Amino acid sequence: MIIGFDAKRAFHNSRGLGNYSRDLISGLSKYYPESEYFLYTPPLKDLQMKKWVEGYDNLNLVSPDDFLNKKISSLWRTFNLSKEIKKKGLDIYHGLSHELPLGIENTGVKSVVTIHDLIFIRYPEYFPYIDRKIYLKKFTHSCKYADKVVAICEQTKSDLIEFLGIRKDKVEVIYQTCSPRFYTLLDQEKIIRTLSGYEISGRYILNVGALEQRKNALSLVKAFARLKKEISHNLILIGNGKSYRVEIENYIKSKNLESRVFILDNVSHRDLPAFYQGADLFCYPSHFEGFGIPIIESLFSKTPVITSKGSCFPEAGGPKTEYIDSQSVEELASKIVEVLTDKDKSYQMMEEGRNFVEKFHRSKTSENMMSLYKSLV
Numbered sequence: 001m002i003i004g005f006d007a008k009r010a011f012h013n014s015r016g017l018g019n020y021s022r023d024l025i026s027g028l029s030k031y032y033p034e035s036e037y038f039l040y041t042p043p044l045k046d047l048q049m050k051k052w053v054e055g056y057d058n059l060n061l062v063s064p065d066d067f068l069n070k071k072i073s074s075l076w077r078t079f080n081l082s083k084e085i086k087k088k089g090l091d092i093y094h095g096l097s098h099e100l101p102l103g104i105e106n107t108g109v110k111s112v113v114t115i116h117d118l119i120f121i122r123y124p125e126y127f128p129y130i131d132r133k134i135y136l137k138k139f140t141h142s143c144k145y146a147d148k149v150v151a152i153c154e155q156t157k158s159d160l161i162e163f164l165g166i167r168k169d170k171v172e173v174i175y176q177t178c179s180p181r182f183y184t185l186l187d188q189e190k191i192i193r194t195l196s197g198y199e200i201s202g203r204y205i206l207n208v209g210a211l212e213q214r215k216n217a218l219s220l221v222k223a224f225a226r227l228k229k230e231i232s233h234n235l236i237l238i239g240n241g242k243s244y245r246v247e248i249e250n251y252i253k254s255k256n257l258e259s260r261v262f263i264l265d266n267v268s269h270r271d272l273p274a275f276y277q278g279a280d281l282f283c284y285p286s287h288f289e290g291f292g293i294p295i296i297e298s299l300f301s302k303t304p305v306i307t308s309k310g311s312c313f314p315e316a317g318g319p320k321t322e323y324i325d326s327q328s329v330e331e332l333a334s335k336i337v338e339v340l341t342d343k344d345k346s347y348q349m350m351e352e353g354r355n356f357v358e359k360f361h362r363s364k365t366s367e368n369m370m371s372l373y374k375s376l377v
Contacts, residue, residue, distance in 0.1 A: 001091045001373065002038070004062075004094070007096070010022050010096070016290075024096065030056075040062045042070075042077070113150065114152065115149055115151055118139070122159065122163075150372070175368075182296075183361070184273075191274045194274035194275075197271075206236050208237075211244050214286065223330075231337065235261045237263045238265075248263070280346075284306070286308055286313075288311045291312050295321070299317070307321060319356070
């Protein structure tokens with residue numbers, strides 16, 4: 001089978017959509033090496049990304065080669081990519097991040113688009129007006145012309161049906177995975193050595209994610225402030241942010257928590273497993289997510305998780321994760337103390353969480369996606 005991907009995010013995005021793209025492409029390449037994969041992307045400048053492609057024999061990089069399309073690659077992706085797809089004779093073209101090029105329906109190639117979430121519709125206050133208009137136009141076009149729409153969770157499937165009127169039978173839920181580096185437990189010396197490189201020691205609670213209002217890290221800091229005398233743990237937040245980060249930092253100072261709460265924005269993805277595995281608890285009180293990859297990264301790391309009720313969180317966290325009202329600082333504080341002081345409960349959350357998360361292993365998510373492709377050709 002010859003499969004093409006919109007690989008812009010894979011090469012130009014280091015966070016969520018980029019991770020989804022790289023993990024999916026890498027998994028398919030590994031578990032289905034008999035297929036050939038074409039990665040359509042604007043010109044590359046990152047040498048590390050080029051090395052990633054070179055690590056696989058069946059990945060082929062395709063970028064615009066004339067001056068105008070190189071200069072304005074968005075025009076190439078939107079208006080000219082369908083010509084490239086038809087010329088290559090693909091069996092499947094997969095838009096990995098909400099988009100399909102104009103004219104895809106005229107190529108004779110079966111198309112798939114992944115929709116990660118419709119947060120811009122559910123929570124419009126988090127997005128500028130012009131962005132919402134652009135997203136709506138792109139998402140609607142892609143869902144209309146795709147032969148199959150992939151939703152990364154049941155919540156997203158429900159939103160597609162409710163907000164965009166997509167037929168239920170057109171949407172397939174295929175969960176995403178996380179990097180395989182989270183699958184293997186590190187020895188204690190490795191964890192301590194890695195953490196010491198960031199000047200981290202002692203017991204701690206962990207949160208990973210962009211420092212933005214929707215992800216609600218400030219509520220976690222407020223909960224921690226309430227119980228700081230009840231536990232000896234520190235709190236580590238890993239993520240970047242702008243005005244919301246400043247708000248968090250100001251709160252930390254107002255409560256004299258500078259020696260207990262740390263914000264790290266320079267942690268490499270390679271070192272993240274050590275942070276997860278070194279934590280006694282992972283807290284993720286986000287209001288709403290497309291999926292919540294940090295949850296499954298934590299479960300693979302055998303670290304107990306507290307996250308929010310509703311949205312996609314029960315799908316990612318499973319039956320033994322603890323769930324709280326994201327609006328309730330009191331409930332979060334109470335649950336943190338409960339998990340940290342009940343060793344039997346914490347152990348059960350670790351063991352059963354690790355069993356549950358096997359459903360998100362790269363081998364399984366790759367199998368599910370390839371089955372979808374085969375059903376279309």
